[in-house]
Amino acid sequence: MFNYLPPLNDHNLPYSDTIHPIVVHFVIAMVLFAFLCDVIGYFTRNFRLYEVSWWNMLIATVSIFVAIIFGQYEAGLAQPYEAVRPVLHLHTLMGWSLSGIIAAITGWRYVIRLENPEKLPISYLGLLLFLVTIVSVQVYLGDKLVWVYGLHTVPVVEAIKEGILQ
Structure with a gap:
């Protein structure tokens, strides 16, 4: 069976x-841009920006699940060594949590959009600010996995194969 899988x-x-990282950067950009559109739309009363924000959140909701699928697959192939495991586990837990949080916020945004597409509660903006904060922490953890621990970089992969990192 394993003969049919491509070589690493x-x-x-x-x-x-x-x-x-490609898919997840797309999600990050969509969430940040949605927040920016909602804040600018709220203060300028440009309600068309609410529509832009809605579509960004909807696409981010779908995209985060694609990012998680590839993240889980690539994390398994990374063969994480002992020092990286706590950060990787926290990053994984936060990623799955973010998928639920983003889906819930998008659902609430849909209800807001149905009730009055030209009005946005300040509590929604507060929740989006909280989401942006969580996304920022998640970005920090993802950067740490690559730039500090070197997951999927050639020197680290070679060190794991040679048994230097465990």
Whole structure:
């Protein structure tokens, strides 16, 4: 059965580079842009920005599940060594939590949009600010996994294969 799987490259992946960061950066941009559109729309009374925000949150909701699928797959292929495991576990837990939080906020946004597309409660903006804070912490953890612990980088993959990192 394993003969049908593609061989792993020097990044310990069956494809040329990691896909998770590409998809997750898309989600980050969509959430931040949705927040920006809602804040600007709230203070300028430009209600068309609320529509832009809605579509960004909807696409972010779908995209975060794609990011999680690739993240789980690539984390498994990374063969995380002992020092990286706590950060990776926290990053994973927060990623799954964010998927639920983003989906719930998007659901609430849908209800707000149905009731009055030209009005946005300040509590919603507060919740979005909280979401942006959580996303920022998640970005920090993801950066740490790559830039500090070197997951899927050639030197770290080689060190794991040689048994230097465990």
